[in-house]
Amino acid sequence: MPVSETSSRTVYDALKACGVRLVSALPETWLVHLVAFAEDDPEMTLVRLAKEEEGVGISAGAHLAGVRSAMLMQNHGLLASVNGIVSLAQLYRIPLLMLVSYRGEMGEEHPWQTEGGGVTRPVLDALRVPHVVLREPGNAERRLRQAQTLAEAALRPVAVLLTRDLMWEQG
Amino acid sequence: MKRVEALEAIYPELEGRAVITIMGAVAAELHSLGHRESFFYLEHAMGLASSMGLGVALARPDLGVVVLDGDGSILMNLGSLTTIARYRPPNLVHVVFDNEVLLSVGRSFTTATATGSDVAAVAAAAGVPVTGTYRDPAPFARAFRDAVAAPGPATLVAKVDPSGPASYFVDVHMLENRFQFQRWLTAPTASREGAS
Numbered sequence: 001m002p003v004s005e006t007s008s009r010t011v012y013d014a015l016k017a018c019g020v021r022l023v024s025a026l027p028e029t030w031l032v033h034l035v036a037f038a039e040d041d042p043e044m045t046l047v048r049l050a051k052e053e054e055g056v057g058i059s060a061g062a063h064l065a066g067v068r069s070a071m072l073m074q075n076h077g078l079l080a081s082v083n084g085i086v087s088l089a090q091l092y093r094i095p096l097l098m099l100v101s102y103r104g105e106m107g108e109e110h111p112w113q114t115e116g117g118g119v120t121r122p123v124l125d126a127l128r129v130p131h132v133v134l135r136e137p138g139n140a141e142r143r144l145r146q147a148q149t150l151a152e153a154a155l156r157p158v159a160v161l162l163t164r165d166l167m168w169e170q171g
Numbered sequence: 172m173k174r175v176e177a178l179e180a181i182y183p184e185l186e187g188r189a190v191i192t193i194m195g196a197v198a199a200e201l202h203s204l205g206h207r208e209s210f211f212y213l214e215h216a217m218g219l220a221s222s223m224g225l226g227v228a229l230a231r232p233d234l235g236v237v238v239l240d241g242d243g244s245i246l247m248n249l250g251s252l253t254t255i256a257r258y259r260p261p262n263l264v265h266v267v268f269d270n271e272v273l274l275s276v277g278r279s280f281t282t283a284t285a286t287g288s289d290v291a292a293v294a295a296a297a298g299v300p301v302t303g304t305y306r307d308p309a310p311f312a313r314a315f316r317d318a319v320a321a322p323g324p325a326t327l328v329a330k331v332d333p334s335g336p337a338s339y340f341v342d343v344h345m346l347e348n349r350f351q352f353q354r355w356l357t358a359p360t361a362s363r364e365g366a367s
Contacts (some may be wrong), residue, residue: 002214013206022226022229022230045229047225047229047258048254048257049249049250049254050253050254051248051250053218053219053222053248054219054222054225054248054250054251054254055222056216056219056222057216057219057220057221057222057225057226057251058222058223058225058226059203059226060219060223060226061223061224061225061226061227061229061230062223062226062227063193063226063228063353063357063364064211064227064349064352064353064356064357065189065226065227065230065231065234065357066230066269066353066356066357067229067230069226083216084216084219087215087216087217088213088215088216091214091215091216091345092345092346092349093349
């Protein structure tokens with residue numbers, strides 16, 4: 001499978017370095033290694049979701065109880081979580097770290113991913129969710145740390161978009 | 172039974188436990204019985220109270236967690252029951268006040284529980300190990316006491332009248348409530364004992 005295990009490991013290690021100890025996830029192809037790393041890590045609690053918006057609630061609860069968490073989902077899952085992001089994470093000032101696989105960009109071969117790809121960043125902008133597009137494994141740790149720092153300073157959701165260049169080894 | 176009667180019946184058992192309620196009548200009626208720093212009223216994000224309760228329960232396995240949900244809210248997030256069942260937090264008791272209607276917007280918009288959908292049966296089929304439906308305060312309170320005393324999770328459905336308080340006003344600002352709840356949750360255990 002041409003999902004980059006090396007980049008996935010780098011991103012996972014960066015999450016751990018941020019102090020994240022609970023990950024709620026609804027995976028897709030690009031996220032399979034990240035989910036597997038979380039599953040195999042005795043220091044990490046992995047919550048497999050039925051629908052992504054649940055993860056906003058789980059992260060909010062975990063945050064208030066003193067545990068750092070992150071959500072792992074596809075950009076379509078982000079779209080499915082919008083009310084939770086607005087009406088829980090933003091309304092109640094929750095520092096929600098969202099790792100989002102950014103499908104539907106240049107190089108996308110699956111027609112069904114393309115509409116979501118086109119609206120992902122405009123939706124994040126409309127929601128006033130600060131986001132960074134991660135293309136290089138080399139700066140993953142720094143970018144994730146910066147995202148976590150901003151989330152906790154602002155007490156707001158932030159998103160890190162995981163791109164094709166980072167996650168996929170072909171095309 | 173009236174929802175407030177059901178709440179009165181379990182109110183003493185809420186002491187020392189983290190309580191997360193949905194918006195509207197549940198929040199206002201619990202608040203009217205006496206606010207505690209351990210109560211969090213989720214005034215929006217309909218459907219996510221049960222997910223928040225799961226997050227607290229997983230983050231604090233040493234702490235009893237109670238979610239006070241409603242039929243309209245849980246029907247928006249039925250997947251939450253499968254996630255709760257999957258991770259089986261033994262410290263989570265999930266109460267669903269079922270009045271068969273979206274009361275906040277009047278009594279005309281009934282939910283699917285009015286036409287026979289059975290939330291306790293859905294929870295049981297999802298794999299929640301302890302479930303039940305109650306129509307009177309005493310059996311409900313008994314089931315609640317049993318549920319908090321034994322390993323869960325549990326989903327207890329309290330069938331209640333479609334009536335609520337005159338006002339839904341909760342005299343704790345949402346953010347005040349949020350920070351108070353966070354402080355209570357993260358305070359050292361020693362200082363939390365006996366807190367109310």
